[in-house]
Amino acid sequence: MLISFLFDRILSKKETTNVQFSDRRCLRSRLNRFECRACLDECQTGALKLDGKAIAFNQEKCTDCMRCVSACPNDAFDGGLDLKHLLETLSCSSQVVLTCNKNAHFQQKLIVPCIGSLSEPLLAVMNSMAVDSFLVDLSHCPDCINNHCLNSFNEKMNRLAETLKDNGGIPLKYSIEKNSAQPVDKNLGRRSYLGMAKNSLINLGRESICAEQTATKSSHIHIEKRPAINSMALHYAYRNSQEINKRLLLSFFYTVTVTEQCSLCPGCQGMCPTGALKRRKINNQKRLLFTSSACNGCNLCQEFCTKAAIKVVRGFTGDPEGALPIY
Ligand code: SF4
């Protein structure tokens, strides 16, 4: 029993993990009064703990499930997920199989470190940008040390399906392979692997064109930042007139509202880590401007407003491309 446990540990755990933690980006570590627990609530192995008020990351205990990577609003964790490659491949190739490196033998495979790294907004972005249905292969997940990611993945997918249903009922593009509680797109299954050899030739030509397009598309965007990725996908949805995707993506943007209590002090602007809040003089009048496409929903502005005048809510219905005057 003990030997089998040790074998499992050795086979499923690398000596060093891929996860890197930057305490400079951790909002809780930077601001003693801020009690964000997003990563703590996700971590299943005790690799994340509180050290006083700050977050302490113990790399020895980390099993690379990457759930903290997907949870932190301010990208304090880096798990080596190549988002540029991920989105380029999905937006240019058909019949892609998304899998972790435990199961990398498919032809059109797209490797992610672990499905735990895929946040709900990122899954929405992937769904919007994918040119075709794609498989998420979960066949190795039940035997993996990070099998707890299966549940969280299914929960995210269920919530996404609900949001999509609320927005007009278009099905998700994913088809989840094996052990899934939620096979969404039945058109693409195991039989489609046989067609991959044929299609890979066609895709080769297509990808060389798409590589150029996506390079132009993303060159002006810091693609590793989550609000930027949402914005990029939204631009893509606008360009391709994808109404359902627009609504889905906008549900992951944020809206900030302020009450009459706001004295236009510089507090929230100073707190905001993304520059989403700015005070500007317009027609000789001071205004607070909010850019939804820059906001990561961290809630710092709401937590630290001394007048309790600011409220952050998820979802946006205005023009996310512009800076919107809110007061
Ligand atoms: S989720 Fe990010 S900001 Fe929040 S406590 Fe963890 S590292 Fe800090």
Ligand code: SF4
């Ligand atoms: S506007 Fe508020 S919620 Fe949005 S990123 Fe700035 S501080 Fe965080």
